[in-house]
Amino acid sequence: MSNAKSVTMDSGFEAAIEQALRGERVGDAEIENRELQAARFLANAVPDLSPSAATRERALRTVRERMVTTTRARAWWRLGPIEVPALPLWAAPVAVLVLIGVLVGGAYALPMLPQIFGTIDPSAVDVLQSGRAQELRLTQTAAAITITADRAYADAHRIVVQFTVQNPPDDPGQPSNFGKRVRSSLTTGGSLTLADTAGHVYRIIRGAESPLIPISAASYNGEPLVGVYTFDASQIPANAERVSFQLTIAELRGVRGPDGAVMHLPGPWMFNFELPVSR
Amino acid sequence: MIESARRISARFARRSAPPREAAFGALFQAQFDRVYAFVRFRTADQPTAEDIAAEVFARAWSKLRDPSDADAAAAWLFTTARRLVIDHYRRTPPPVSLETVADSAHPSGLAPEAAAVASERLATLGRCLTDLSEREREVIGLRFIARLRHRQIASLVGTSEGNVAKILHRALQQLRDRLAAEGYTAIDGPEGVMK
Numbered sequence: 001m002s003n004a005k006s007v008t009m010d011s012g013f014e015a016a017i018e019q020a021l022r023g024e025r026v027g028d029a030e031i032e033n034r035e036l037q038a039a040r041f042l043a044n045a046v047p048d049l050s051p052s053a054a055t056r057e058r059a060l061r062t063v064r065e066r067m068v069t070t071t072r073a074r075a076w077w078r079l080g081p082i083e084v085p086a087l088p089l090w091a092a093p094v095a096v097l098v099l100i101g102v103l104v105g106g107a108y109a110l111p112m113l114p115q116i117f118g119t120i121d122p123s124a125v126d127v128l129q130s131g132r133a134q135e136l137r138l139t140q141t142a143a144a145i146t147i148t149a150d151r152a153y154a155d156a157h158r159i160v161v162q163f164t165v166q167n168p169p170d171d172p173g174q175p176s177n178f179g180k181r182v183r184s185s186l187t188t189g190g191s192l193t194l195a196d197t198a199g200h201v202y203r204i205i206r207g208a209e210s211p212l213i214p215i216s217a218a219s220y221n222g223e224p225l226v227g228v229y230t231f232d233a234s235q236i237p238a239n240a241e242r243v244s245f246q247l248t249i250a251e252l253r254g255v256r257g258p259d260g261a262v263m264h265l266p267g268p269w270m271f272n273f274e275l276p277v278s279r
Numbered sequence: 280m281i282e283s284a285r286r287i288s289a290r291f292a293r294r295s296a297p298p299r300e301a302a303f304g305a306l307f308q309a310q311f312d313r314v315y316a317f318v319r320f321r322t323a324d325q326p327t328a329e330d331i332a333a334e335v336f337a338r339a340w341s342k343l344r345d346p347s348d349a350d351a352a353a354a355w356l357f358t359t360a361r362r363l364v365i366d367h368y369r370r371t372p373p374p375v376s377l378e379t380v381a382d383s384a385h386p387s388g389l390a391p392e393a394a395a396v397a398s399e400r401l402a403t404l405g406r407c408l409t410d411l412s413e414r415e416r417e418v419i420g421l422r423f424i425a426r427l428r429h430r431q432i433a434s435l436v437g438t439s440e441g442n443v444a445k446i447l448h449r450a451l452q453q454l455r456d457r458l459a460a461e462g463y464t465a466i467d468g469p470e471g472v473m474k
Binding site: 013014017021032034035037038039041042043044045046048049050051055056058059060062063 | 307311312315316319320325328329332333336337340398400401404419422423424426428429444447448451452454455456458459
């Protein structure tokens with residue numbers, strides 16, 4: 001009997017706390033007044049502990065990068081909308097031979113983009129993977145950093161460009177809470193400009209940048225960085241079959257050192273190329 | 280040109296992703312703020328809380344079998360968060376209270392006056408928590424910050440539901456006594472206690 005009474009009291013107490021958490025008036029006699037006041041104080045403090053949008057974004061990116069390299073092998077091969085099923089163990093040697101054949105046979109046209117791009121800009125990944133993009137392979141070096149404009153694509157709606165920062169600068173990194181040193185993950189910071197010879201400047205619609213072999217933020221080790229950007233093509237003349245573009249990357253930047261100083265690597269890196277406009 | 284995490288996450292959940300990815304995106308949206316707040320409550324340090332909360336979800340991706348099972352997923356997330364906080368404390372002495380939280384900028388981008396009130400509230404809470412035992416602080420965090428039910432807390436900390444209620448009763452009474460000693464007086468209504 002006393003047990004049943006205790007359970008009833010506990011559930012009343014739990015319900016009263018739940019009401020306090022929801023900011024509702026609590027009429028239940030199962031909670032003492034002073035407990036209720038403390039509960040309300042705690043409930044009011046909860047929003048003060050909430051993450052900022054930047055915190056949420058950083059955490060999400062860390063998780064996404066980890067997702068790419070998780071031991072669930074399927075994720076390695078899931079590039080945007082295209083999904084290759086995982087192979088059984090016995091097929092691994094065959095797959096390796098096929099992969100070597102593909103690489104030797106000019107597999108440069110098969111971009112191995114980290115999964116994060118498929119999440120942020122699936123249509124750009126689709127274009128780059130489908131073979132519709134034109135190979136550029138243009139290389140520029142500035143500030144001892146080499147950037148390659150890998151491939152690009154244009155149609156009446158968008159222009160997609162992929163580039164790779166081949167050799168991010170050596171960076172001692174800074175200590176993280178997990179005892180590793182985190183190197184700066186460089187970014188262009190969106191300092192890209194795409195213009196054409198007629199003077200049109202194309203607006204960036206979307207962009208994503210990530211290490212080519214993304215591990216996690218806690219173990220980034222200076223791998224090449226890849227960027228995929230989509231530009232608004234509405235300024236391409238309606239009847240244009242080909243357009244000459246100039247892509248400019250103004251600078252690279254990152255955060256490094258215990259003082260959190262931002263590292264700026266001034267370019268510019270400039271690439272001139274001509275693309276057919278797909279209709 | 281950097282998208283907000285919420286938009287990416289929402290698109291991540293919406294697009295025709297495999298079911299597990301979509302479920303994981305939804306789980307992140309539903310639970311990240313609670314996990315982060317709980318870890319921050321326990322560690323009183325924003326960068327550490329960010330690291331640990333991200334680590335919780337990174338592990339969830341590789342280890343959580345069914346992210347769409349909301350109850351089981353929440354239990355898994357908070358069990359992992361609790362363990363990572365304990366691991367963190369093994370390497371770094373635990374802070375006594377949340378007072379350090381009040382020193383950092385308020386995360387929500389509040390107006391200066393509101394941020395000052397929030398900081399003061401956290402500082403007060405931090406001082407009040409010093410009277411509680413480690414177990415009481417943890418149960419308070421799991422109930423009020425993580426918003427877990429008594430049954431889930433009991434399972435997490437390895438005790439009975441009745442004992443969880445007792446711990447909460449005791450902790451809330453002590454907290455109220457300390458709040459009164461801090462000069463906080465009660466007002467009637469959902470706004471809670473005001474100075």
